[in-house]
Amino acid sequence: MKTRHLFGATALALLPAAAMMAQDQATCENCANTMTVVSWGGAYQNSQVKAYIEPYKAMHPELTVVMDESSAESVAKMRAMAEAGNVTWDLVDTLASDAIRMCDEGLVMEFDDIDAVLAPAPDGTPASEDFGDLLINDCFVPQIVYSTTFGYRTDVADWGGKVPTTVCDVFDLETFPGKRALQKRPIDNMEWALYCDGVAKEEIYDVLGTDEGIERAFNKLNSIKDQVVWWTAGAETPQLLADGEVVIGSTFNGRLFSAIVEQNQPIAMLWDMQDFDLDGWTIPADLPEDRLNRVLDFLYFATDTQRLADQAQYISYGPARSSSAPLVGFSEVLGVDMAPHMPTDPANATNTHLYDYGWWADHRDDLDAKFQAWLTQ
């Protein structure tokens, strides 16, 4: 597996937390003094502020950073701004799939030579190699690898002491009765359904590309449909699990991490067939020169090996550079060893699922319409 190859090298040794070295003040030629950064808000945005934005501002006291929490609607807002001819954003944190969309729409800038934009690894490996396959297109600079995976309650009496060990246990209502929380979208759910219906992992998208395959996935989902609570916001599943409304549910691994580690809920992780996804930066197309200079200067800093490793101090998402992985260790901030909570940890990543961006970019509209129709039947 490519992913395992990329992240498998995570060192388990506890490295001292990478302390921010006091840096000399740096200069930035012909750079704008304000920068609007768009992110997701909450704990994730906080990790970015702590890991890159505050250190960068310490080096550039002249800079004012405006934070906008619109990433969830970034594509629609970018398109609206572009149509109005007034793009106020400088740097936009988006999902990989949204980055592809914006890239296709010409809303974000393309990097002709990524190595000219991003820092090399400390050992001199160029960024293009360090990020490797995670550079899914010419517009997107990945920051983190997160996964959509399952959490389950550890105190379900009906389960008679058994706990789910594979993703297919989600579809097993006999052994594991109770409600499930799934995301209200076809992505992941269709793949898991086919996988548990006996389709080999490598063939999932081939099968899903046919009408019969879609039918097959829906049939599998039908077996649990009346037991599913569909969620749209990532915070819902941890809450539903905590309230006992569902006994097992999918969500982003970082959300489950907070529920388990920070709130001590009786919840455990089911990493099997976790679905890797990427989140990263895009720069709006056609920025004025001074704003572009500023963003590129910041981007060079914020995506270097140390900064991406620092971010994992604050949140349990894996850094997108392979060179950052060994630097992730015990978090002074959270008081836990972060490595075992990383989706990329070898113990967690024994059986993973790769979300095929290209395939979904082509089939998302069609499958979503079918999925919604199926939901309402």
Place this chain on the structure above:
Amino acid sequence: MTQATADQARGSVLAADGTPLKVSLRRALRAQKLRALMLIAPLLAFIVIAFLMPIADMLFRSVENQIVPDTLPKTVVALEDWDAKGDALPGEPVFAALHDDLVVAAEAKTHTRLGSRLNYEDSGMSSLLRAAGRGAGRMNADEPYEAQFIDMDKDWGDIETWRTIKLYSGAYTDGYLLNAIDMQKTVDGPELKPASQRIYVMLFLRTMLLSLTITFFTLLLGYPIAYLLAILPLRTSNLIMILVLLPFWTSLLVRTASWKVLLQQQGVINDLLVWIGLISDANRLVMINNATGTIIAMTHILLPFMILPLYSVMKTIPPSYLRAAKSLGANDWTAFWRVYFPQSVPGVGAGAILVFILSIGYYITPELVGGTSGIFISNRIAYHISISLNWGLAAALATMLLIVVLALYWVYDRMVGIDNVKLG
């Protein structure tokens, strides 16, 4: 005989200064009209900018399709003579035109945008055009383009690809509007989509049905409250009025959170029902993340919009009518139903229209508490605006919604009479 009386004799009346009275009157009124116009000018401008223009833009977007002829101008022209119903691929000239168009488009980076557009109609167009934009520049002008295209991606040899381009080659299309009513364009004309993909008509119907249900419940709950407000002494009624307006002052998210705490299966109400033994622990009621959740939450949110018009109408009904009815021998119910209620009907009409139209357009609350069976058509519109970016379809759905609302309004006017509506 003076001049004025002479003019009068001829039938035109003169003002004191000798100008004809009509001219004088018109002049006096013109100043007045101008002043009135200036007073409403800001509102007029606001309505045009904030209301009429967006609606016009929406209507336009629901049929606009210029991206295809703009990006593939030569291909569109070359395709004109091709018979989409036949089995044959379009000929080499079309492929050559496509090549020329794509070279230009790739330069301007518009080919991917076209890919996104056509992908709404045919899955796979997105990657097909992305690759074609990249590949077109490297093609050999001396060899037939047809083979080179098919060699690059076999989908260029699939007649469906070409049918899609041909069907959507016009600057304007009815495709979005057809899609909004679960139909699709085919080479044989519009057709119903397969049953498994029909969703919008059902959502429109559900939106109407749930909105009607919500309107009914707001009326059921709001009528007695409005009546109480109208007959109680001012100090007491002011206190109740504050309670009525409370929903306006609390955050929707806070309320949603509390509804969840109350209504979910492990929530307060279910706990209570289990505790008093009304339901068993295994049969807890599902009251949220479904249509019930939407109805409960929206009834609460929209209740003030029913109560306020009802109240303002009821306040104008003197209590002596009820007394008169009773003195004439009517019991409490007859007095209410025959005398009080008919007079409150204009308030019922106003409240019902207000609540119904507001609820038809709601999407945040259904999204939060509606699960799958409690979502409205507006949720799909929001989805196409912010997630799928299919703004044309979103505009078409919104256009349909506008038509439905106008049609219902017309029916209402026919049945009840819009004059019979009083907001206060």
Place this chain on the structure above:
Amino acid sequence: MNAGHGNGAFVVFEHVQKSYDGETLVVKDLNLNIGQGEFLTMLGPSGSGKTTCLMMLAGFETATHGDIRLAGRPINNIPPHKRGIGMVFQNYALFPHMTVGENLAFPLEVRKMSKADIEAKVKRALDMVQMGAFAGRRPAQLSGGQQQRIALARALVFDAELVLMDEPLGALDKQLREHMQFEIKHIHEQLGVTVVYVTHDQGEALTMSDRIAVFNDGRIQQLAPPEDLYERPENGFVAQFIGENNTLEGTVETIAEGKCTVRLGDGSVIDALPVNVSRPGERTLLSIRPERAEFNPARLPEGTHTVKAEVLEFIYMGDIFRVRLRIAGNENFVIKCRNAVGQRRLRPGEVIDVGWLPQDCRALEAA
């Protein structure tokens, strides 16, 4: 028709009290018998308790204490719609969403009468108030007087034996009001129904009533036929409230055989009828109607006491002259004299002798 003082009274109020707030009484110990077929008016200033009494009778207010009986049966616990009492409201309360015909049919429909009966009764009632042609109109399309007639017809259409009217003519202009007074009176006589009529207009009360109950401060001040009320007020309030009235203060000098003499503030002595006084030396308030004072000695009987009066003002009013005098320090003593042949016109500043028949000067309790 002035019957009804006996036990066979149609409507009986017995020790009725009413309080809204538990602190003050709006109606204080009301005792009243109304005979069958009687036209009784409750007259009084606003806040005197008359409307409250009417509402208690109608059933819209409950008595705090005491009994109300209708045709011998206590009605305290009977809801208004079962009392069978017709009522005409101040603003008519015609149902605006029904036509005139529907308004009239309403009480009959709720009594589940047959269609034919309803039609006949409605027609008869409308004809009675000369509104037969208006059955299809809406109340809003009628004039005030027409609405008034409809309201009257509606209160009568179901053959109520008792009809209550709460200031029914208040909203009409003067001419129409006077016309309607006669019409109501006429219908009352024609049908023989019992009418309890509330008004604050004494002219209306005097014109229409068999008896008038004058209300003040929650009590009936006097209950009497119009003539008695006007000519023989029993206390200062009634004297003041009904008609125009002059008052003089004085002290009783002698009192004997239904006659008394009273010494006024300026020392002069006049004759009076003792009403609320019983012994010499008592302070008293004399009440004299303006039209009963006379300055022409030829018209007064021999030996009548007169007082000196200074003319302050002379007002010409067409059919009468109105003269303001100063008598014993009272500068608002008014006399009225007919503009008859040979009537003398007084001039301001002139001093005259004014006198009256002893029975026209009523010695009431001092204020």
